[in-house]
Amino acid sequence: MKRIIILILIMFFTTVPLMASEPETIKVDEVVVTATRYEEKLSSVPLNTSVITEEEIKNSTAQNIPDLLRAEPGIQVNDIGGNRRNITVDIRGFGETSALNTLVLVDGRRVNQADLSGTDWTQIPVDRVKKIEIIRGGRAAVLYGDNAAGGVINIITKEGAALNAGVGAVAGSYDTYKGNAYLSNSMDKLSYSVNGSYLSSDGYRDNSDTEAKDLGANLNFYPYDFIKLNLSTGYHKDKTGLPGALKESDFAAGASRTDTTNPYDFAEIEDYYFKGGPEIYFWKDSNIKLDVSFRERDVSTFSSFAVGEFSSDTEIKTFALSPQILLKNEIGHAGNSLVAGFDYQHAEEDITNDSLFFGSRTIGDFKLQKKNRGYYLHDEISISDDLLLSAGYRHDNADFTFDPGIPDSATIDENLYTAGINYNFYKKSYIYLNYAKSFRYPVLDELFSFFTSTIDTSLTSQRSNDYEIGLRHYFTNDIYAHVNFFRIDTDDEIFFNPVSYANENMDGKTRRDGVEISFDAKPLKWLELNGSYTYMSATIEGGQFKGNDIPNVPNHKTALSAVIDMGRGFTAALNGIYVGERPFISDFAGNFEEQENYLVMNGKLKYKWHNLTAFLDINNITDSEYSEYGVLGGYPLEKAFYPSPKRNFLAGVTVDF
Numbered sequence: 001m002k003r004i005i006i007l008i009l010i011m012f013f014t015t016v017p018l019m020a021s022e023p024e025t026i027k028v029d030e031v032v033v034t035a036t037r038y039e040e041k042l043s044s045v046p047l048n049t050s051v052i053t054e055e056e057i058k059n060s061t062a063q064n065i066p067d068l069l070r071a072e073p074g075i076q077v078n079d080i081g082g083n084r085r086n087i088t089v090d091i092r093g094f095g096e097t098s099a100l101n102t103l104v105l106v107d108g109r110r111v112n113q114a115d116l117s118g119t120d121w122t123q124i125p126v127d128r129v130k131k132i133e134i135i136r137g138g139r140a141a142v143l144y145g146d147n148a149a150g151g152v153i154n155i156i157t158k159e160g161a162a163l164n165a166g167v168g169a170v171a172g173s174y175d176t177y178k179g180n181a182y183l184s185n186s187m188d189k190l191s192y193s194v195n196g197s198y199l200s201s202d203g204y205r206d207n208s209d210t211e212a213k214d215l216g217a218n219l220n221f222y223p224y225d226f227i228k229l230n231l232s233t234g235y236h237k238d239k240t241g242l243p244g245a246l247k248e249s250d251f252a253a254g255a256s257r258t259d260t261t262n263p264y265d266f267a268e269i270e271d272y273y274f275k276g277g278p279e280i281y282f283w284k285d286s287n288i289k290l291d292v293s294f295r296e297r298d299v300s301t302f303s304s305f306a307v308g309e310f311s312s313d314t315e316i317k318t319f320a321l322s323p324q325i326l327l328k329n330e331i332g333h334a335g336n337s338l339v340a341g342f343d344y345q346h347a348e349e350d351i352t353n354d355s356l357f358f359g360s361r362t363i364g365d366f367k368l369q370k371k372n373r374g375y376y377l378h379d380e381i382s383i384s385d386d387l388l389l390s391a392g393y394r395h396d397n398a399d400f401t402f403d404p405g406i407p408d409s410a411t412i413d414e415n416l417y418t419a420g421i422n423y424n425f426y427k428k429s430y431i432y433l434n435y436a437k438s439f440r441y442p443v444l445d446e447l448f449s450f451f452t453s454t455i456d457t458s459l460t461s462q463r464s465n466d467y468e469i470g471l472r473h474y475f476t477n478d479i480y481a482h483v484n485f486f487r488i489d490t491d492d493e494i495f496f497n498p499v500s501y502a503n504e505n506m507d508g509k510t511r512r513d514g515v516e517i518s519f520d521a522k523p524l525k526w527l528e529l530n531g532s533y534t535y536m537s538a539t540i541e542g543g544q545f546k547g548n549d550i551p552n553v554p555n556h557k558t559a560l561s562a563v564i565d566m567g568r569g570f571t572a573a574l575n576g577i578y579v580g581e582r583p584f585i586s587d588f589a590g591n592f593e594e595q596e597n598y599l600v601m602n603g604k605l606k607y608k609w610h611n612l613t614a615f616l617d618i619n620n621i622t623d624s625e626y627s628e629y630g631v632l633g634g635y636p637l638e639k640a641f642y643p644s645p646k647r648n649f650l651a652g653v654t655v656d657f
Contacts, residue, residue: 030051032049032051032135033108033154034133034135034140035047035049035133037378038326040337043424043430044380044422046139046390046421047136047139047420047432047434048470048516049133049134049136050133050518051134052072052134053131054129054131057126057131058606059604060604061573061602061650063126064122064125066087066089069089069134070559071532071559071561071575071577073484073518073533073559074091074092074136074484074514074536075090075134076089076098076554077628078552078629078642079644080629081205081241085122085203085208085238086240086242089102089119089153090102090150090552091134091150091151092137092486092512093150093514093536093538094550095585096552097495099116099117099118099119100112100116100440100494101147101148101149102119102148102151102153103140103151104119104152105155106123107154107275108322109232109275109291109293109320112147113297114444115349115445116443116445117299120269122236122238123234125199125216127168128158128195131156133153133156134152134153134154135151135152135153135154136484136486136516137436137466137488138150138418138436138437138438138466139420139434140438141436141438142392142416142436142438145372145376145396146439146441147440148438148440149439149440149462157232159184159220160184160190160192160218160220162185162186163185164182164184164656164657165183165657166182166656166657167179167180168180171650171652172617172648172649172650172651173645174203174204175201175202176201176202177201178198178199178652179197179198180196180197181196181197189223190222191220192217192218192220194215194216196214196216197212197214198214199213199214204258204643204644204648205243205643206243206263207241207243207260208240208243208260209240209241211238215234215235216232216235217231218230218232226281226282227281230277231276232274232276233273234272234273235272236270236271236272237269237271242301242303243262243265243642245641246641246642246643247633247639247640248638262303262304264302265303265304266301266302267299267301269297270298271296272296273293273294273295273296274293275291275293276293277292278290283328289324290322291321291323291324293318293320294319296315296318297314297315298314298315299313299314300313305357307358308355308356308358310354311354311355312351313351313352314352316347316348316350318346319346320344320345321342321344322343322344323342326338334383337380337381338377338379339377340377342373342374342376343372343374344372345370345371346370346371347370347371347372349366349369350366351367351368353366353450366450366453367403368400368444368448369400370399371399372399374397375394376393376394377393378390378391385424386423386424386425388421388422389419389420390418390420390422391419391420392416392418393415395413395414396413396414396415396416397413397414398412398413398441400444402455406454410455412460412461414441414461414463416437416438416439417435419434420433420435421433421434427474428477429473431469432468432470432471433469434468434469435465435466435468437463437464437465437466438463439464440461440462440494441461442460442461442494446459447459447503459504459505460492461494462491462492462493462506464488464489465488468486469486470485471484478521478522478523479519479522479523480519481517481518481519483516484516485514486516487513488511488512489509490506490510490512492505493505493510494506495588498588498632499589506543506545507543507544508542508544508546509540510538510540510541511539511541512538512539512550514535514536514537515534516532519531519532526564526565526566527562528562531559531560531561532558532559533556533557533558533559534556536553536554536555536556548589549582549583549590550583551582551583552582552583552595552629554579555581556578557580558577558578559576559577559578560575561573561576562574569607569608570607571604572604572605572606573603573604573606574601574602574603575601576600576601578597578598578599579628581594581596584630584632585632586632587632595630596627598624598627600619600620600624600626601620601621601622602617602618602620602621603621604616604617611655612653612654612655612656614652614653615652616651618649619645623647625643625646628644629641
């Protein structure tokens with residue numbers, strides 16, 4: 001570990017003198033929309049905020065959005081099945097509940113479901129992505145409400161530009177095949193972008209095969225200079241095998257890393273959404289927005305156990321309405337930006353469960369609903385060109401209903417606050433300080449028991465106090481370093497207690513202390529370097545598990561990457577990610593030794609000639625044997641693993657017309 005940290009420091013500090021050999025270029029300040037729900041400079045946000053750009057996406061070996069997030073500081077990614085289908089993304093160390101504490105947006109539309117299923121990362125293929133904005137910390141809960149205790153990831157899709165079309169084909173290890181096509185155009189008052197793709201793969205392990213179909217479109221219409229009408233939509237369908245974990249006893253009995261003990265388990269999903277609404281611009285870049293969206297998701301699953309089997313058909317319909325107004329004006333000599341809005345979401349879940357345990361079959365039909373309302377107000381005032389103050393407030397309310405259910409409803413309210421300060425101390429360099437109060441509600445199937453049709457009335461929201469201080473310094477226009485310190489104190493954290501076999505509020509406070517360090521440097525025209533290091537301490541401060549670590553949260557994580565322009569159309573990229581030891585999922589008691597650390601290196605060679613682009617990806621170059629995800633399972637409890645793929649290849653070609 002020390003060698004990796006030293007390597008980061010050497011790579012960073014040696015880039016500074018190299019910069020003198022190249023003339024400095026002029027860059028426009030990066031703009032983000034997620035942090036305040038309107039466009040502003042990155043330097044105005046009092047948080048560790050980062051953007052994955054379209055160019056970075058093209059140079060990466062990523063085949064999905066979580067792959068793009070792996071190298072980001074403060075983020076831990078786990079590919080559970082080894083087939084890029086079932087993936088968890090964790091911001092700021094929430095471990096096995098990461099899917100419920102990381103809010104995911106697509107063009108500002110909430111993706112998280114009202115149940116334990118969390119985020120489906122395959123819903124938006126990477127081919128549609130223009131950029132990704134990452135807002136770490138609980139401040140975003142004031143603007144977006146539930147699920148944002150760890151932070152927010154906003155996936156921004158491509159809009160129409162000049163007339164452009166293209167097709168692509170990919171093939172690789174595990175009989176992986178993918179085809180995609182796109183068309184975009186921008187005319188006088190109309191722009192559009194359409195993208196479709198098909199993916200088929202056997203996966204690394206037995207019963208990890210997947211087949212996926214995707215279609216997406218964005219449409220913008222400008223009837224007048226001050227009015228924009230937008231519509232975005234997406235359709236996704238897939239069927240994927242679920243290989244499950246392999247226990248230590250399975251390996252002792254002769255199982256290989258690619259084997260499965262669940263050869264018939266699967267999940268089949270059909271998902272589509274629509275989002276649209278007007279944007280009206282007026283006085284000094286002020287505007288009014290009205291976003292309306294609808295999503296329907298149908299899921300069929302089958303799983304088998306030693307004592308039986310279980311199948312489920314679930315339909316979730318979600319309607320959302322989000323009116324918002326942004327007012328930009330001046331108070332004396334100070335610039336002021338005030339945003340206020342209302343979020344309404346109604347999720348209705350219809351479930352049919354068919355279970356067979358110990359020879360006894362049970363069929364249950366359930367209807368669960370969640371209605372969520374949130375009112376928010378956020379203000380930023382520029383005291384001077386270098387000093388900015390910000391503060392916000394949100395009142396949030398959720399009504400849950402259950403049929404059948406005893407009782408049949410529950411209501412929870414929350415009040416949230418945030419305050420921050422930014423100071424630009426040298427050119428684009430800035431320092432910031434922020435406090436935020438965040439939360440998350442219990443989801444429908446944490447509150448509700450499908451076995452007894454009862455609601456756990458003792459289960460309440462978890463609440464966090466989030467403190468953050470950081471600095472981003474630009475040594476030159478092309479070299480910067482960012483360091484960020486944070487603390488998250490959480491009361492009543494919601495988790496599944498492996499002792500009581502129930503969803504509960506933690507009986508002791510949890511604390512997450514961390515340091516996130518990152519750098520980006522382009523010392524030469526043909527070379528770009530970036531890297532990050534994260535230290536995270538996630539501990540339970542009281543109660544029955546006092547003194548133990550939060551499962552699946554590593555203390556150390558490091559990432560390094562280099563992109564080299566080799567000339568004559570060739571580009572090479574190399575990246576490595578190190579993840580330290582971490583407790584197994586469900587090991588709150590700390591009874592087992594930790595999961596092993598791992599280091600994975602990936603490479604890409606790309607060639608561009610006129611309208612043709614070809615690439616070769618080599619993943620896990622060193623052919624390491626490792627498991628990103630480990631759990632406790634079986635009876636008696638033992639360690640179980642989800643083996644990750646060994647060395648694999650992917651090659652493809654794209655033609656733009």
